[in-house]
Amino acid sequence: MANTTSPSGAARTTLTLLGSLTGAALLGALHSHARPPPATRSPAKAPVPDPAAANRAARRLNRAAGTLAASVLFDSTVEHYRGQFQNRAMYTPLVTAAMALGVSAHGTMDERQTPHVVRDTVYALISIVGLVGTGFHLFNVRRKAGGFSWQNLFYGAPLGAPMAIGLSGLLGYLSERVRETPPGQVPMIWGLPAGRVVGVVSGLGITGTVGEAALLHFRGGFHDPFMYLPVTMPPVAAIVLGRSALGPAGIARRATRWWLRATAILGLSGTAFHAIGVGRDMGGWRNWQQNILNGPPIPAPPAFTGLALAGLAALGLLEDHPDD
Amino acid sequence: MYDNPLTTPRATHGRAPDVFHPGGWVPMREYPQREAVDFVVIGTGAGGGPLLARLAERGYSVIGFDAGPYFRPLEDFASDETSQSQLFWTDERLVDGANPLKMGANNSGRAVGGSTVHYAMVSLRFRPEWFRSRTLLGYGADWPLDWREMWHYYARAERDLAIAGPVSYPWGPKRPRYPYRAHEINGAAEVLARGAEAMGYQWSETPLATVSAPRGDSPSCVYRGFCRVGCATNAKQSQLVTYIPRALAAGAEIRDMAMVGRIAVDAAGRACGVHYHRNGAWHFQAARNVIVAGYAIETPRLLLNSATDRFRNGLANSSGLVGRYLMTQSNQAVYGVMDDMVRWNKGPPSLTITEHWNYNDRKDFHGGYCWMAQGPLPVEWSAAMSTSRRLWGAALREKMGDYNHQVGLKMVGEMLPHLDNRVTLADETDRYGLPIARVTYSWHDNDKAMIQHALGEMQRSLELVGVRDLWRQENDTNHLAGTARMGFDRETSVVDADCRSWDIPNLWICDGSVFPTTGGVNPSLTITALALRTADRICVQARTGEMRK
Ligand SMILES: Cc1cc2nc3c(=O)[nH]c(=O)nc-3n(C[C@H](O)[C@H](O)[C@H](O)COP(=O)(O)OP(=O)(O)OC[C@H]3O[C@@H](n4cnc5c(N)ncnc54)[C@H](O)[C@@H]3O)c2cc1C
Ligand code: SF4
Numbered sequence: 001m002a003n004t005t006s007p008s009g010a011a012r013t014t015l016t017l018l019g020s021l022t023g024a025a026l027l028g029a030l031h032s033h034a035r036p037p038p039a040t041r042s043p044a045k046a047p048v049p050d051p052a053a054a055n056r057a058a059r060r061l062n063r064a065a066g067t068l069a070a071s072v073l074f075d076s077t078v079e080h081y082r083g084q085f086q087n088r089a090m091y092t093p094l095v096t097a098a099m100a101l102g103v104s105a106h107g108t109m110d111e112r113q114t115p116h117v118v119r120d121t122v123y124a125l126i127s128i129v130g131l132v133g134t135g136f137h138l139f140n141v142r143r144k145a146g147g148f149s150w151q152n153l154f155y156g157a158p159l160g161a162p163m164a165i166g167l168s169g170l171l172g173y174l175s176e177r178v179r180e181t182p183p184g185q186v187p188m189i190w191g192l193p194a195g196r197v198v199g200v201v202s203g204l205g206i207t208g209t210v211g212e213a214a215l216l217h218f219r220g221g222f223h224d225p226f227m228y229l230p231v232t233m234p235p236v237a238a239i240v241l242g243r244s245a246l247g248p249a250g251i252a253r254r255a256t257r258w259w260l261r262a263t264a265i266l267g268l269s270g271t272a273f274h275a276i277g278v279g280r281d282m283g284g285w286r287n288w289q290q291n292i293l294n295g296p297p298i299p300a301p302p303a304f305t306g307l308a309l310a311g312l313a314a315l316g317l318l319e320d321h322p323d324d
Numbered sequence: 325m326y327d328n329p330l331t332t333p334r335a336t337h338g339r340a341p342d343v344f345h346p347g348g349w350v351p352m353r354e355y356p357q358r359e360a361v362d363f364v365v366i367g368t369g370a371g372g373g374p375l376l377a378r379l380a381e382r383g384y385s386v387i388g389f390d391a392g393p394y395f396r397p398l399e400d401f402a403s404d405e406t407s408q409s410q411l412f413w414t415d416e417r418l419v420d421g422a423n424p425l426k427m428g429a430n431n432s433g434r435a436v437g438g439s440t441v442h443y444a445m446v447s448l449r450f451r452p453e454w455f456r457s458r459t460l461l462g463y464g465a466d467w468p469l470d471w472r473e474m475w476h477y478y479a480r481a482e483r484d485l486a487i488a489g490p491v492s493y494p495w496g497p498k499r500p501r502y503p504y505r506a507h508e509i510n511g512a513a514e515v516l517a518r519g520a521e522a523m524g525y526q527w528s529e530t531p532l533a534t535v536s537a538p539r540g541d542s543p544s545c546v547y548r549g550f551c552r553v554g555c556a557t558n559a560k561q562s563q564l565v566t567y568i569p570r571a572l573a574a575g576a577e578i579r580d581m582a583m584v585g586r587i588a589v590d591a592a593g594r595a596c597g598v599h600y601h602r603n604g605a606w607h608f609q610a611a612r613n614v615i616v617a618g619y620a621i622e623t624p625r626l627l628l629n630s631a632t633d634r635f636r637n638g639l640a641n642s643s644g645l646v647g648r649y650l651m652t653q654s655n656q657a658v659y660g661v662m663d664d665m666v667r668w669n670k671g672p673p674s675l676t677i678t679e680h681w682n683y684n685d686r687k688d689f690h691g692g693y694c695w696m697a698q699g700p701l702p703v704e705w706s707a708a709m710s711t712s713r714r715l716w717g718a719a720l721r722e723k724m725g726d727y728n729h730q731v732g733l734k735m736v737g738e739m740l741p742h743l744d745n746r747v748t749l750a751d752e753t754d755r756y757g758l759p760i761a762r763v764t765y766s767w768h769d770n771d772k773a774m775i776q777h778a779l780g781e782m783q784r785s786l787e788l789v790g791v792r793d794l795w796r797q798e799n800d801t802n803h804l805a806g807t808a809r810m811g812f813d814r815e816t817s818v819v820d821a822d823c824r825s826w827d828i829p830n831l832w833i834c835d836g837s838v839f840p841t842t843g844g845v846n847p848s849l850t851i852t853a854l855a856l857r858t859a860d861r862i863c864v865q866a867r868t869g870e871m872r873k
Contacts, residue, residue, distance in 0.1 A: 004565070009345075144514075146517060221504040281538065282543040
């Protein structure tokens, strides 16, 4: 039977190529240099917490928050430009995501062990803006004919997008808490071991992002088999991360690390997959001005990368500061 | 140099146009004229297309004939309403009766791919009871088919055409998920939704044969709304970009710009080939089996024009019913103006639908109807305003200023079959020297009652959402059906449930003309499902030896 359902020509070639590259990268992640497992320890002699380790973890979290913010910044710019900035509030994510990106860059480079008041405030503010934005988007969807129907979930304001900026703020806020750990102490947040808190937050973040990808890929009818990747691999990452965050600390977690790395890689290659998708719309990349707006969102997939990086930071915290 | 598909056939020399690549070609098998092929299919539309693909895929030698051109959508289709009349069957036909049908753009396509090249892509299933409307609902005629079997073929047709539809459809028995998700609805479609909600009726996104995400080499729909004058992107899943490429890849041949004038019958009374006109001359193609899929006017015309001494009243016509029971569908509308900007022409024209009155039997007339959102292009709109509303000059100009605020609802209603609504041959002949069709049509009381009911309902729903300056377009009709009805026996029908003619065992009729009743939904998906079933039945009969009977 003639195949009228899969693309021919350049789209087919690039898809195959990118699929193989992604596969190779995932294999690479499996074999890449794993961190040496922490020295075997006896319960009587817990290692003294290393302040440099706390700083390292905090900076990793800044990097994660920044990656997420960058994804939101570009994505919401495109989407809200498409929506012609009908409402002034639509500039909000641009401003907040840009601020988050800025302070995250600052934090990633900052080797001091004390939180920074501007960074801290910006992060806290952004977490709140994320919540408010989610409310706005909910209101927008509810208002349309049909209310919470698939039509409005597909094409109305995306509920997950403001959440993402909120998450970026939250990760940054957690980063500041890790950073302020007094020398010789185990990083704690809200009275709980930091690694566990960050692990749970990242795991939930990945789960939410999977939900968003699932909704939008369902909207796209899963017309390409690669569209199943972001709804199958990251959920496993979220589960193993959740188990690590809630289970016993201080042991090596090769599988968790691999799944998180795989998710980070997937976030990056998703960008390239989406770029191919844009090329499959009418006029291809020659017509980029329209297709960038209508095709799959190129900046969206790295949200997975940001959250996977946060998960890896959590894993580092758990291994550096075993709490049991 | 531009090769004009309207004057010169394109599918020649072992190749056919590659509809997905400008200037490209795909290889095409060619069959010699003297050697009989397994099947000749006359017409390559909603009925002919799937037959060509399925029969070729099962290994039969098949040739599809179409009187129309082989278009390259990416190159030939202009975003220009007037230039696109090239798509329609505009040859002369005589019309009479109390309500003469307006023939052309609104009901007959002429191209490889048939009317699906310019149809509005609305892809609906019959209500199951309609297959037994005489027994269960007390009007029309029963189909000799079981709705559950049709349900199976509908699902296949929906997969093959990648229908984009709602996640769950509010009416009728459960159906599998549509392959693609529904499109984003536009302003005009939202007015239908709000109006339906105000009346307490359910509404839905309309299942459409245009993709909401890429499929193969088809890009997703770009919502420019030129669907009915030919989709220039290939997002529309017409037969031209679905079944026809499949047929070619499986070894079928397409003869474009090839008008079949006569089906030949041998001494034993079996069809043995077709006389066709191509490249300025008449030719003969020998065939073991012939399938007619020329739609409700051209199919009976061809059968009647093929009369012989043995079959004096035309082929397959011992019942005298060829050409009888012609049906159209009522297509009346209510239009009005919104204060807000609507831009109703953006996107496919019928993005939302309510089938409320197809599934509700508390009404004082037979049959059902649905209504859909509207989005006519400017030329079509000004024509509607001048003919139905009798506006001219400055008044028309002024009203055209409201174009972007205009909204409308249009019904698709079931007209009942009547013996006297029919296609016959006129004395006049066309450019090939063939007698042309005379189309006689009158509305009956039930038809008129339904139209008034629908106009009232549509108007009320618009009033409820604050649409002003309302007016009714009362004269429109569209899709055709009937003229070679299927049935249970040779006295009361032309073909059996397998679309095989009662009189000539190797002659099939498989298009909209076999409908005993037309239902209150657009017909093409039912035609395609029927064709898929017929192809399967042919294969079964070939296996069991029944074909040779
Ligand atoms: C403007 C418009 C919009 C429509 N919108 C919808 C819609 O949204 N949904 C829906 O379900 N239906 C729609 N329809 C109706 C639908 O297109 C037809 O019902 C369907 O295509 C009929 O299928 P068919 O196979 O019977 O005939 P067609 O698809 O019309 O195919 C018949 C073909 O046979 C060829 N032919 C005829 N006689 C001969 C001959 N003697 N020799 C060679 N070739 C011949 C013709 O050139 C034509 O190409 C629409 C129709 C029109 C005109
Ligand atoms: S609106 Fe969609 S289906 Fe219609 S012509 Fe444009 S691209 Fe084709």
